[in-house]
Amino acid sequence: MNKNVNLAVDIAGIKMQNPVATASGTFGFGNEYADYVDLSRLGALVVKGTTLHPRQGNPPPRIEETPCGILNAIGLQNPGIETVVNEILPHLQNKNVPVIVNISGDTPADYAKLAQKLNNSCAAGIEVNISCPNVKKGGLQFGSDPESAAEVAGAVKASTNLPVIIKLSPNVSSIVKVAEKVARAGADALSMINTLLGMKIDINTMRPSLGNNFGGLSGPAVKPVAVRSVWQVYREIDLPIIGIGGITTAEDALEFIMAGASVVAVGTGNFINPTATMDIIENLEKYLIDNDIADIKDLIGRAH
Amino acid sequence: MNKNVNLAVDIAGIKMQNPVATASGTFGFGNEYADYVDLSRLGALVVKGTTLHPRQGNPPPRIEETPCGILNAIGLQNPGIETVVNEILPHLQNKNVPVIVNISGDTPADYAKLAQKLNNSCAAGIEVNISCPNVKKGGLQFGSDPESAAEVAGAVKASTNLPVIIKLSPNVSSIVKVAEKVARAGADALSMINTLLGMKIDINTMRPSLGNNFGGLSGPAVKPVAVRSVWQVYREIDLPIIGIGGITTAEDALEFIMAGASVVAVGTGNFINPTATMDIIENLEKYLIDNDIADIKDLIGRAH
Amino acid sequence: MKPVKKTFDIIEKKQIKPCYGLLKLYAPELAAGAKPGQFLHVKCSGTMDPLLRRPISIHAVQRSGKTISMLYRKAGRGTSMLDSLDKLDVMGPLGHGFNMSCSGTPLVVGGGIGAAPLYFLLQELSGMQMQVDVFIGASSSEHLLAVEDIKALGHCVRTATDDGSAGYRGPVTDTCLPYLNKDVQVFACGPVPMLKKLAGDMEENKAAGQFSLEEKMGCGVGACLSCVCKTYQEKEKEYTYSRVCVDGPVFSAGEVVWK
Amino acid sequence: MKPVKKTFDIIEKKQIKPCYGLLKLYAPELAAGAKPGQFLHVKCSGTMDPLLRRPISIHAVQRSGKTISMLYRKAGRGTSMLDSLDKLDVMGPLGHGFNMSCSGTPLVVGGGIGAAPLYFLLQELSGMQMQVDVFIGASSSEHLLAVEDIKALGHCVRTATDDGSAGYRGPVTDTCLPYLNKDVQVFACGPVPMLKKLAGDMEENKAAGQFSLEEKMGCGVGACLSCVCKTYQEKEKEYTYSRVCVDGPVFSAGEVVWK
Ligand SMILES: Cc1cc2nc3c(=O)[nH]c(=O)nc-3n(C[C@H](O)[C@H](O)[C@H](O)COP(=O)(O)OP(=O)(O)OC[C@H]3O[C@@H](n4cnc5c(N)ncnc54)[C@H](O)[C@@H]3O)c2cc1C
Numbered sequence A, B: 001m002n003k004n005v006n007l008a009v010d011i012a013g014i015k016m017q018n019p020v021a022t023a024s025g026t027f028g029f030g031n032e033y034a035d036y037v038d039l040s041r042l043g044a045l046v047v048k049g050t051t052l053h054p055r056q057g058n059p060p061p062r063i064e065e066t067p068c069g070i071l072n073a074i075g076l077q078n079p080g081i082e083t084v085v086n087e088i089l090p091h092l093q094n095k096n097v098p099v100i101v102n103i104s105g106d107t108p109a110d111y112a113k114l115a116q117k118l119n120n121s122c123a124a125g126i127e128v129n130i131s132c133p134n135v136k137k138g139g140l141q142f143g144s145d146p147e148s149a150a151e152v153a154g155a156v157k158a159s160t161n162l163p164v165i166i167k168l169s170p171n172v173s174s175i176v177k178v179a180e181k182v183a184r185a186g187a188d189a190l191s192m193i194n195t196l197l198g199m200k201i202d203i204n205t206m207r208p209s210l211g212n213n214f215g216g217l218s219g220p221a222v223k224p225v226a227v228r229s230v231w232q233v234y235r236e237i238d239l240p241i242i243g244i245g246g247i248t249t250a251e252d253a254l255e256f257i258m259a260g261a262s263v264v265a266v267g268t269g270n271f272i273n274p275t276a277t278m279d280i281i282e283n284l285e286k287y288l289i290d291n292d293i294a295d296i297k298d299l300i301g302r303a304h
Numbered sequence C, D: 001m002k003p004v005k006k007t008f009d010i011i012e013k014k015q016i017k018p019c020y021g022l023l024k025l026y027a028p029e030l031a032a033g034a035k036p037g038q039f040l041h042v043k044c045s046g047t048m049d050p051l052l053r054r055p056i057s058i059h060a061v062q063r064s065g066k067t068i069s070m071l072y073r074k075a076g077r078g079t080s081m082l083d084s085l086d087k088l089d090v091m092g093p094l095g096h097g098f099n100m101s102c103s104g105t106p107l108v109v110g111g112g113i114g115a116a117p118l119y120f121l122l123q124e125l126s127g128m129q130m131q132v133d134v135f136i137g138a139s140s141s142e143h144l145l146a147v148e149d150i151k152a153l154g155h156c157v158r159t160a161t162d163d164g165s166a167g168y169r170g171p172v173t174d175t176c177l178p179y180l181n182k183d184v185q186v187f188a189c190g191p192v193p194m195l196k197k198l199a200g201d202m203e204e205n206k207a208a209g210q211f212s213l214e215e216k217m218g219c220g221v222g223a224c225l226s227c228v229c230k231t232y233q234e235k236e237k238e239y240t241y242s243r244v245c246v247d248g249p250v251f252s253a254g255e256v257v258w259k
């Protein structure tokens, strides 16, 4: 493969050598996968959702398998922003990969504080999770209501010079409306989708299977909803998009890119194949060569 | 199996010998499956979505396979209410199964007219589709907005003495809010869920795969979203529920019943196994016997 | 016969060419009751991935052995799994097959995997003591199917390939063109461009005929309206969407509206 | 050793009891590098249904043959598919295994399929010229696993079944109770009620030990925080959720907080 094709993309000022990132919460802080993945070959590393204070998360069981998908109810277990900024990010600096920190708060002020704390870190960008269905306060409400989504976006934007990516929830009547408001509030990019709110019932115990009752649905099952979301938002909103949801192969990644994503992120797919990101990068390159396409950017939004 | 267990349920005055129905649009008008299914053994037959005037539907392709699911974009091809009432329903009368007619309109007035036309038919009830994602006018909007959903429900209710079942869309920020409004407008029962709005892109043609671009996602992939919807609405709204979404086995049916459904309807499952409804009825009976449960009604909402 | 939903034993599997396979099922009722042009709706995996059944024509019937066979192209995930099965969960026989009581001298045209259902038709025509002209085309000799078997039935076969690796170099429609006239009844199955060209040629030459079509399917029994193709209904003087699964898969050539 | 992601050939499959199977993989690196108590995260199907990998312990290692085996219960859809495979897509070895350099006389307690990882441990103890007391329990003799193989290693095995169909009638924890004291190091794996009872007995008798736990898993590598169990961290004096996949699956008995 020595033909010259260009996989590099740039999203809201974050330069990536290729359009393949990891989805927050599915790849830890990167090192967990270091036996399988050369982190320095990733387009970007989006790390676990971080909150102001350390969180224990939800009681187990936290994961359930569903047809071609999973439900998770982790509940944002994380060591808190201080530890992330002071202990974890510095170790990632020498990996030569842009690190995007995913943040979650209970109030717009929380989000603002989280963003501030990242200002002097080595983070390349901030992904704002306004849509985690696994926490009771905040979380879901922000993501489902265009106004509060915009409020959070504005608060983060006012507190940082880092690129701000707002992660949208699919659990809404119109994802375009939320995207519109968030764009006007100053978001630099959008990522979509977070998980669909779901539930599984254990017919033996006659109770919800997950410790938290509800969980977030992810994996191949949700791919059609994610592709549709990217397509809709790409048509209406002039912001770069990180496409997420059920991606396991380069073909899946191409669907998202043609629908309008500049970057794709792999989540549940890592669990099934720990080298999914590497395989996708390789096969995207091969696809460009085989189809005589010089630059992956030529494919963004091609299906419109 | 001669132990005495009771599978009969009653939903909004419609008496069913068991809680297993067919989902609209997946079972035609019943006869299509007559080689595989004894129609008289069904709990209820919910027939294809019907409109005031005959419709040609969308250009093909109309169906795409997705991971553990399908996308469909039929576009409500149907012969129109006159033909349904005058030619099709009379033939179903001697099948000894309650027939529920699913209706779709562009305006609340359309829905009212459709309901009127069914008044002197042999329909046992009306299912109001306010949520079909495959038609451009009307359709989706009604289902996504609580106020217009209520308007449609009210219009139908005012035009008929038949039991009125409102079919809810999952493409909303809060399905409970829509259910609430619709309940207040006089709905006798709720059915959920209709399909999730989705899309597939053909990376060879670089275009959306379906003739209509968008399609409705159904099948096992959506089951966790459907179970969650039933659970949420059951907790808040005092109306009987028909649970729909990805049901292929008696275990799936039990999940919905424990979540709060009085009846379940099988859609995509019929395509995979044409005798799915019969197998589910048989296995529900077996489950009751094996677990010494006298009446299936004892299981409704048990997971709460 | 009324269609059944049943799991049959696979008693023979063969790799025909690099990407074509043949399955033989022990299925007495199908062997006795199926008609040429009908198809089976088969489950390629015991799991929910892939989810839908796949329509595959009945390729041949061995009445004595009570078996039927299916000739298939490994087109994607579903068909590529058929190899690994010992039993096959089948619905069928489905659809309206070829109308064999039509007037006109039979003339059979197949392209690519379209040859699959035509063999069964030719078996029946042989049984009726007819020897007919058969035209089989493909992109290359690697994709030319059933030719020797059809010859063995006693029919006269002409082949055509796009790359000239076997028979005439060019489209199969070139080879049958001289035979099209008002006295023939064409039976055809193949890719859309071939059928479209053939339909034009037939119209020009006043030849009647029947085409077997393909569309993506859901139910296979006419209930879901997924598998439609556009047709022109003479009596209603308008276009409608007809279901390939029950209104077809065989349509009269003049009825089909080409994109 | 560093874990690998690799597809290994299955060179032997055996049905052990009605619902237990044994797979042997030719996997030189695993045979050389894996430690007792570690597990493999395996893909049970080539499709996306079922989607997730399944954690299965390494049951035995044949260093000379460069093979390893897995003993598994056909618990649900995933494990029931293992039978039909010729190759196995594996991540591993994963997790922290048993700490074998602890002080105390080893005492091994297994319940049901919990016997699976203990055999590998006992192989290693044999290799270190140790003969230890082993207690294996199950609901009935149909579910009593690995007993003869463990005896063949030279260890002393006592069995217990709930229904008395083999060995002592009653819980396996009854049979090992008299042996619990401050000089032993218990190695245990089994269902939660057994481990919970055992933990209580051990505390009362000041016996130390290590338990191998199970939880539903996503990634298997510590990234997703799905597989947690509640543990008490002595040094931090508080409860946290620890990941069974990387912080375990083997935990020190006193660390686990039982529901
Ligand atoms: C009436 C009829 C008879 C047929 N007879 C034969 C036959 O005898 N031998 C043979 O090899 N093929 C036949 N086909 C085509 C065959 O159905 C497809 O090749 C097959 O469905 C592809 O499935 P896949 O999973 O391998 O491919 P994929 O591309 O992975 O399938 C994805 C989806 O598209 C559908 N699909 C893809 N191609 C077609 C197609 N050409 N027609 C209909 N659906 C399609 C599949 O059923 C599936 O739902 C027939 C089709 C029809 C409609």
Ligand SMILES: Cc1cc2nc3c(=O)[nH]c(=O)nc-3n(C[C@H](O)[C@H](O)[C@H](O)COP(=O)(O)OP(=O)(O)OC[C@H]3O[C@@H](n4cnc5c(N)ncnc54)[C@H](O)[C@@H]3O)c2cc1C
Pocket: A064, A065, D039, D050, D052, D053, D054, D055, D056, D057, D058, D059, D071, D072, D073, D074, D075, D076, D077, D078, D079, D080, D113, D116, D117, D213, D214, D215, D216, D217, D244, D249
């Ligand atoms: C570290 C570890 C080692 C194990 N070693 C063995 C072994 O050597 N032999 C053996 O037979 N079993 C072992 N198990 C249990 C084994 O993982 C489950 O029996 C198996 O995952 C069930 O999958 P299934 O598809 O057959 O069942 P299903 O019930 O259909 O599985 C549904 C989901 O639940 C998960 N699940 C179900 N039961 C368990 C369980 N007990 N532990 C973890 N996840 C579960 C599955 O992985 C899957 O995601 C081990 C579990 C762990 C955590």
Ligand SMILES: Cc1cc2nc3c(=O)[nH]c(=O)nc-3n(C[C@H](O)[C@H](O)[C@H](O)COP(=O)(O)O)c2cc1C
Pocket: A023, A024, A025, A026, A048, A049, A050, A072, A074, A076, A102, A129, A132, A167, A193, A194, A195, A217, A218, A219, A220, A222, A244, A245, A246, A247, A265, A266, A267, A268, A269, D218, D224, D226
């Ligand atoms: C176990 C798990 C944990 C997750 N944690 C987070 C999180 O902390 N923050 C966030 O924004 N999204 C989180 N997500 C959502 C994913 O980033 C992603 O949006 C979603 O899973 C859809 O992508 P997928 O189908 O590729 O997994 C999590 C998903 C999973 C499965």
Ligand SMILES: Cc1cc2nc3c(=O)[nH]c(=O)nc-3n(C[C@H](O)[C@H](O)[C@H](O)COP(=O)(O)O)c2cc1C
Pocket: B023, B024, B025, B026, B048, B049, B050, B072, B074, B076, B102, B129, B132, B167, B193, B194, B195, B217, B218, B219, B220, B222, B244, B245, B246, B247, B265, B266, B267, B268, B269, C218, C224, C226
């Ligand atoms: C091919 C197809 C056609 C459908 N047509 C209708 C319809 O006309 N009216 C309606 O209310 N729902 C329609 N639906 C939605 C189903 O009734 C059902 O709500 C949905 O498919 C989810 O159930 P399932 O996963 O069991 O298929 C259709 C679904 C499919 C797959």
Ligand code: FES
Pocket: C216, C217, C218, C219, C220, C221, C222, C223, C224, C225, C226, C227, C228, C243, C244, C245, C246
């Ligand atoms: S496949 Fe359902 S109507 Fe033809």
Ligand code: FES
Pocket: D216, D217, D218, D219, D220, D221, D222, D223, D224, D225, D226, D227, D228, D243, D244, D245, D246
């Ligand atoms: S399975 Fe992901 S952290 Fe253990």
